[in-house]
Amino acid sequence: MTTWTVGDVAVHRIDEVPLPAATGPWLLPDATPDVVAGQDWLRPHFTDDEGLLRIDSHSFAFTTGGLRVLVDTGIGNGKQRANPAWHDLDTDYLRALTAAGFPPDSVDLVLLTHLHADHVGWNTREVNGEWVPTFPHARYLTSRVEREFWAGYAMDEAREQMFRDSVIPVEEAGRLDLVDVPAEGVEVTPGLRLIPTPGHTPGHLAVELTSRGRTALITGDCVHHPVQLAHPGIGACVDIDPGQSEASRRGLLDSLAGTDTLVLGTHFAPPTAGRVVAHEGAYRLAPAPADSP
Numbered sequence: 001m002t003t004w005t006v007g008d009v010a011v012h013r014i015d016e017v018p019l020p021a022a023t024g025p026w027l028l029p030d031a032t033p034d035v036v037a038g039q040d041w042l043r044p045h046f047t048d049d050e051g052l053l054r055i056d057s058h059s060f061a062f063t064t065g066g067l068r069v070l071v072d073t074g075i076g077n078g079k080q081r082a083n084p085a086w087h088d089l090d091t092d093y094l095r096a097l098t099a100a101g102f103p104p105d106s107v108d109l110v111l112l113t114h115l116h117a118d119h120v121g122w123n124t125r126e127v128n129g130e131w132v133p134t135f136p137h138a139r140y141l142t143s144r145v146e147r148e149f150w151a152g153y154a155m156d157e158a159r160e161q162m163f164r165d166s167v168i169p170v171e172e173a174g175r176l177d178l179v180d181v182p183a184e185g186v187e188v189t190p191g192l193r194l195i196p197t198p199g200h201t202p203g204h205l206a207v208e209l210t211s212r213g214r215t216a217l218i219t220g221d222c223v224h225h226p227v228q229l230a231h232p233g234i235g236a237c238v239d240i241d242p243g244q245s246e247a248s249r250r251g252l253l254d255s256l257a258g259t260d261t262l263v264l265g266t267h268f269a270p271p272t273a274g275r276v277v278a279h280e281g282a283y284r285l286a287p288a289p290a291d292s293p
Contacts, residue, residue, distance in 0.1 A: 076121025
């Protein structure tokens with residue numbers, strides 16, 4: 001189990017699966033081996049010796065304000081996906097979540113940074129041939145802008161399948177709440193804020209946690225990989241609005257640089273967490289060790 005302490009709050013990383021080496025060149029095509037080689041600090045944790053990016057799928061779980069919270073739900077098991085790295089997985093995610101002290105029945109709040117397949121998969125699990133909410137007592141929260149965008153979007157079959165198995169069952173169960181998120185963010189419970197970081201998707205959110213004067217920020221896909229700290233102009237091939245995504249990323253990094261805020265990357269390989277520091281006209285991640293077992 002990997003855990004960081006933020007004030008009085010223990011934040012647990014719930015591992016799902018490392019993504020294959022081909023993910024980096026597909027997802028962040030401008031993060032070429034030459035670009036990566038120019039940032040020695042990325043090795044050995046965030047890239048391999050050939051300059052290929054290490055990218056993971058995981059969630060974060062913590063208890064704050066009396067609520068047991070899960071941020072994003074990964075890819076999920078048994079989902080039919082066009083991406084072979086996501087297709088029909090069989091992982092120990094729920095066992096890892098339970099081992100961290102968050103059995104599915106105990107989760108109160110699921111925060112979805114956005115509605116992409118690798119962030120909503122464990123929203124549901126299959127029971128007797130039907131997809132049902134994995135967290136039956138939880139409120140699932142996402143941005144109203146996010147859900148309304150996809151409601152009006154011309155989806156291909158793969159995305160429609162994802163909504164059918166991982167979003168619509170939660171809606172039909174009356175568990176999905178849509179939140180209006182102003183530019184300054186919105187507090188969903190004391191010490192827990194949703195911060196708008198649009199661009200990757202129109203309603204994309206980052207999640208800010210504060211306790212006893214300490215702060216952590218969960219990136220979602222505003223930042224996929226630490227190489228984007230050094231090169232904020234590098235975007236993802238699946239960004240809906242690349243210009244807005246870059247602007248959100250630059251604004252977020254500017255606000256974090258030189259602060260004590262613990263940054264937790266939703267796709268960052270171990271050590272996963274760190275602080276943003278100035279570096280060669282941009283930024284780098286200074287890793288923050290997890291708590292000792």
